[in-house]
Amino acid sequence: MSEAFAFLNDIVDYGPQILSGLINTLILAGTISVTGLLAGILIFRLTLSDNEIIRKSTARYISFFIGTPLIVLLFLMYYGLPQWGINFSPFTIAVIGFTLNIAAYNSRYLSAAYNGIDQHQLMAASAQGFSSRQIFTLIILPQTLRRAIPGLTNQVALNIKDSSIAFLIQYVDFFAQMQEQASLNFQYLKVYAVTGAVYLLLVSLVIFASKRLETRYAIPH
């Protein structure tokens, strides 16, 4: 009992740092979720390009980022760029690296959703005289975004979890603060269990929100 109390006490003592770590985690996860979605839409648009070279290089981009570990990209920028005199903050590097990576995945979700939509509508829109740009923003995007909600929100949950690797490039997030805590009190098991529970809670909130979004924006059959 007193042991549990001491553990709680430690956490409370260390509260401000843990809280700032948690805020950093949320800032990073939130930022990359937004930039990753926007970049994902851009990549998806490029996969629909009329230009074959653009389509092929987009496909290579997606395949490369799906086949290569994100941490390598982060290390490349964190340890490699200073060689050329470029020094980005850990946060900037994380945002760039995550965005490039998440965009590849999001564009895949959007492509899958696009393949499911009725192609006759697109023909109808062309026949009506809409430009391909208008067709994309007025017809394709609204439908694919809605259909891709499960994949896109799942990606947000992944972003929260994956943001924890940013501590490896010295971004002081929630996980970094909890490790600090563990190294102070040596209660590794408890500290990591609490850490896991907090991430689980955050992910659960995203899943909950995702279900709400899905019903709210369902396309009527």
Added chain:
Amino acid sequence: MTLLQVRGLTKKHDDVGVLNGVDFSLCKGEIKIVMGPSGCGKTTLLRCLNRLQEPSSGEIIFDGEEITAAAVDIQQVRQRIGFVFQNFALYRHLSALDNVKLGLRKLRGLSDAEATQRAIYELSRVEMQDHQDKYPAHLSGGQQQRVAIARALVMDPAVLFFDEPTSALDPLMAREVANLLNRLHDEKVTILCVTHDVTLAKNLPGDVLFLNHGRVEAEAPISELMKNHANENVRAFFEQKAPSE
């Protein structure tokens, strides 16, 4: 000689009686047709007979053995009852040949060579030997049915059950089914066939068991049932099915 004797068979589903005391018998080499309006319990009857669905009460004596008893090894019994399903239910990941071989390999423990030989023989009996390497997705409905029949026959069953053999086929193929069943009958295969198809029933030699509300209401050759029968349910059924005749 009686092969299958059913007495007082009932089946309740959520307290609603689907079968309400069915009695009939089937002799070796006989072909018997089960007909009746939809919802009369035809398919349930067939599935109760090999306990794919558990009967609520009654006796089923198959080849001298009471098979509803708890001690019965129902898997052994089922191996001697061939079942050809309405939608044929071929295993989609296996070729026609492997569909037929599966029971011999897994249930009879035959060697691959022996199973292959027997399976090819059964496939040729239903004129499917040229399609043995095709997968179900690439076979027409009629072809799938023939493979399903070969799959049942290869186990040397004492009886063959057919559940609505014409309903999943186009009309042209449906006509073929009567020929196929007649040929099997000539080869002394015992058959119990559930159908709603009057044309099929008219082209088969056996008696019709008329089932209504889970009871046998008449048992006679179809020609008699269609001739202004005493039972008004029978009359109503055939008038609706073949009003012109």
Added chain:
Amino acid sequence: MTFLEIVSILARGAGFTILVTLACILTGFFSGLLAALLFRLDIRPLNWLLHAFTYTFRGIPLLVILFLVFFGLPSIGLPIPPLVAMMLSLGLICGAYLSEVFRGALEAVDPNELMAAQSMGMRRIQILTAIEIPQMLRFSAPGMLNEFTTVLKYSPFAYTVGVPEILKEATSLALTTLRGMEIYLAVGVLYFLIYKIMMEMFLWVERRYAIPGFKQI
């Protein structure tokens, strides 16, 4: 030091990368299969446990589970070797995702075929091994490839618990040469190569066992 020399030094770690990836894939495959099959038994308390397993392992970051296992378990007298720690974290995470893939695929097996197998006199276990699992594995192929790729991509974190795989070699090389740019570029290329080879092998197996016209209905 040329780019090729860098690659050849890093390639020494490739063996461990492949070892970690394969060990975690196998753990994931079998734990996912077991979870999906246990789910089929439809026993209430067991289902809750399985749900809890998939939910937790899908909701917690790999590094948290890895550190919990590797640094946490020794504190209660359970020292865990690095490779085993990877299997218990990354491997089981893969299993949690795969169990969902497998469950969905099992549900896609046509119930009529199962009834046909039952009516033939096949026992539950025979139906499972002869009909359900062969079909389920084929339905699951795209999902499996996804999860296996994920395992490869998370395998570098094995360096955090001291497995001398590619990223570990890279960090020590980067420390001594200070040529992070070329080194991590080479690391990226190496991983991409392994990914390509792994995918080709998987697709080869998939084609080898492909069945004409067989798809989910």
